[in-house]
Structure formats: structure tokens, C-alpha cells
Amino acid sequence: MSLPHESRSPDALMRPEVLAQSAYQVSDATGLIKLDAMENPHPWPGGLEDAWLEALRDPQLNRYPDAGARELEKNVRAAHGVPEAAGLLFGNGSDELIQILIMAVAASGRPILAPEPTFVMYGVLARAMGVPFVGVPLHRDFTLDLAAMHAALAEHDPAVVFLAYPNNPTGTLDDPAAVQAIIEANPGVTVVDEAYAPFAAHSFLPEVGQHDGLMVMRTVSKLGLAGARLGYLAASAGWIDALDRLRLPYNINTLTQRSVAFALDHREALDDQARGIIEERGRLSEALAAIDGVEHVFPSQANFILFRVREGQGHASFAALRDAGILIKDVGRAHPLLADCLRVTVGRSDENDAFLAALRNALAG
Secondary structure, eight states, X not given: OOOOGGGGSHHHHSOHHHHHSOOOOOOOOTTSEEOSSOOOOOOOOHHHHHHHHHHTSSOOTTSOOOTTOHHHHHHHHHHHTOOTTEEEEEESHHHHHHHHHHHHHGGGSOOEEEEESOOTHHHHHHHXXXXXXXXXEOOTTSOOOHHHHHHHHHHHOOSEEEEESSOTTTOOOOOHHHHHHHHHHOSSEEEEEOTXXXXXXXXXXXXXXXXXXXXXEEESIIIIIGGGOOEEEEEEHHHHHHHTTTSOTTOSXXXXXXXXXXXXXXXXXXXXXXXXXXXXXXXXXXXHHTSTTEEEEOOOSSSEEEEEESTTOHHHHHHHHHHTTEEOEEOTTSXXXXXXXXXXXXXXXXXXXXXXXHHHHHXXX
């Protein structure tokens, strides 16, 4: 006897809160100047391409990759100064690491906590795994509300606190003393997410291994290797050993391991690009602030800039830019504090000039 169709449906087998949320949306950028995803706009210098392809020669794709990514670990430690006391866990981008962390603490009965607005995947992945998520509003200038954070720590006893440093989508780099205060007060683990470290003035990575409650997460995506999909988590050896039990086998493929190792061996080229992006970020910020109709440009320590336009003009400005061939990110509906805010990635100078011209036209209309 066959079962009724309804018993096999997603509604019957999945949790309502998962079905209620939307899938992560990636806009189609075909034919557009793409300034929506915080990518490095520069390809590798042409002189490196042949050497990179040579490094990929004879990849032995018939064999599984090195499960521990041992050579890659050596490159990452040398390139980024990971402390000897810290262990490393690699993920298919930071998203997989966030998923592993939440999965690890799901049975603790304690929630995930983060200031908001912030990177959406903290909440998305917590809900996907049935773990309560507590968002603590930032101040209106998008700085940490330290009093509210301390109150939330005392009330909710979180298993994990995620602090994006700098924050996405705001670009804010919080006072290191405030972050340190949260690390020390948090009864659980604090993950400082340094996805935008190449563009920021401070890092907590040197402190990993000194405090069991501190982990630092990084990605190579913003550095110029978004297509490689590699993130890493630095934490105490005990935590890395425990989390590694949840990592899927062979999660970092051979081509990614070789490509990232090669890139880090030639990191001076990527570091030069990061310095250029920082310089262009300053120019773009000043130009945005001078546009009539831009109400506020928020200071950024990332490779993107958040700005607010006239009340009620956020979505219309985004749409006008898209019609003009420029794709940025409309974040105005993601959180009440972000009303009429737009986020633009720092692109090449010609791309930024095209964006500024299109924004002037959009706001003049």
C-alpha cells in the first residue's frame, strides 16, 4: 500500500522555521558592473597565471585530496602569522566553519548570539540546525552596544558569540577593548570573524591559543580568491580536535589546496592589490559624501562601503543603478537600523567612477 503523497513532502518532513526562511539569494550580474559581493575586482597579475597553471599540473584528480591539507596549513601559518599554540581547521569557505561550530554546540541547549545587523549566515545556519539565535541591536552608528551585549550574555548564557570584525554589512571595526571585554565576559566561545582582515587595522589572530574562549575565523575570498572557497578557523588545539570530528572528509579539494598555497607563496601581489583597494576606498568614501542625496557614509575598514540615501529613496536608487548597469547591494530591508542603506564593493577606479556617475543621476531624478 502506497503512502499518501503528503507524508513525503517538505512540509511533512522539515521544520517550519526552515521552510519559512528564504534561500540565500545571489543576484545575476550578467552584463553588469558587479559591486555587490565584496570581491577583489582585480585578477591575478598576468605574469603569475602561467606559474599557477604549472603548479596545478598533474593534479591526480583520480585520488582524494590530502584530508588534512598539511602543505596548505604550512602556507597559511607562514603567510598570516598563526600562533604556534593555535590549531587550524579548514572549511569550504567560512560558511562551512560556521555550520560546524553551530552543529557542535547544538545539543548544549544554549543559543547563538551576535550583534545585529551582521552577517546573515550566523542566524540562517542557527535556525537551520534548530539552535536559538539571539540578535543584540547595535547603536544607530553601528558600533557595539556594550551594555546591551553584557546584559544579553548574562541573560542568555550563549554557547557561541559571533563578532564580525570588521562587521558586514556596516564595515565597522569595533574598539578592540570592547571586543576583548566581550571575550572575557562571555561564558561560552567568542568567534571573531575576520573575513575582511586584509583591509582592517587590527586583528585578534595573534591572541589565539592564549584564551580557550577565543577563536578567529578567516577566509581568502576577499583577498582575491573567492572562487577557491577556502576559510579557516584558528582556535585552541582541544577545540580544533573536537570540531574536526564534524568536518566532512576531504572537504578541501586538491585544486583549491594547490591554488591557495600558490597564491600565499606569491602573496605580495595580493597584498599590493589590498593596499590599492584601501586607497580606492578612501577616494570612493570622499566622493560619496559629496553627492547630494547621500545622507551619510559610514566609515569602513573593509573592502566595501555602507551609505544611506534620502529617506524612502534606498530601493529606488538601487533599482536605478541596476538599470544603469551597476549592481550593488540593497540592504535596507535586512534590519530596521539599515533603512535606506546601500552597500557598494570597492571596485576598480573605472568601475567606481561609473557607479558614482550613475548614483548622482539616480538621486537627481
